[in-house]
Amino acid sequence: MTRRIRIAMFVPALAVLGGLLAWSLVAIPKFGDYRGPYGYVLNRVVVPERHMSNVVTSVVFDYRGFDTMGEEFILFIAVTGIVLLLRKQERDDAGELGDEIGSPGVRIAGTLAVGVSVLVALWLIAFGFVTPGGGFQGGAALASSVLLVFLVASWRSWSGLANDKVLDPLEGIGAGGYVVVGLVALVDGLPFLTNLLGPGKTGTLVSGGSATFVNWCAGIEVAAALLVLFSEFLEEYIVPLARGGGTT
């Protein structure tokens, strides 16, 4: 494709898209112009009604907990697809890799960092109904803190922690647990995901009632799903290196 044809295709497209964009920008509401009633309603009713001080998490895991279950399964299915696509690679003993981090400073500081960030991640999940955070954010943070093990130690240490035997049950518990908490309410003749424990005490770890379990299930599911993703991708990277006789 010559430069001339490229420009001939680009300029009309730019004119149309730019025109439409400018047209819509002129008509958008003013900054901060919020019309929907739901934000105002929720801001007023969440603490008296559900005893949760983080309105965002109360919406995600309580008011529209059913939708969130769908989102959780999107992640579950996406990761399942990745596992199917990136098949298991035959690998010789990766201990030959010689990728251990040599510097003791990096290893010690890194190991401490793993501990600290795992704690922060668990805190994010646990206090999801109190402060910003929740199962999704905390789960992602948890998976990333475990990934630090690969960065500061070695592939062998990482694969000892994040392997199928550990992750598959965790992913099952995370995805299935969410559904089970919802179904328990159905057994009682109540709507799906009804809060059976009643609202907890505002500002505490149990301020979610039975949504607390839903939150933890989501945290476990997100962490496990991301770790499966990381380990599948890292395997794609490591196995050819191990075959080639170690890192350079």
Add this chain to the structure above:
Amino acid sequence: MIVATLHPLQWTILLLVVAGATAVVLTRDVQRQIVVNGLYGILLVILFTVFAAPDVALSMLVVGTVGYPLVVLIAIARTRK
């Protein structure tokens, strides 16, 4: 409460995000581009924080600086051979 006007801090971070996105596009080397993209991710984290969306900022912090770069880096490493 409705925020009727943009706070100077909000203007600043919006402009920084525009600059960051442009920098990502203008970086030609893919490995450098991932680093620049990580910095752009941090700018988005600050943007979400400044616009009072800490829950979104927390997600972006982890996904934009750890998960996404890892997946893209490995994809590049595999396809270059």
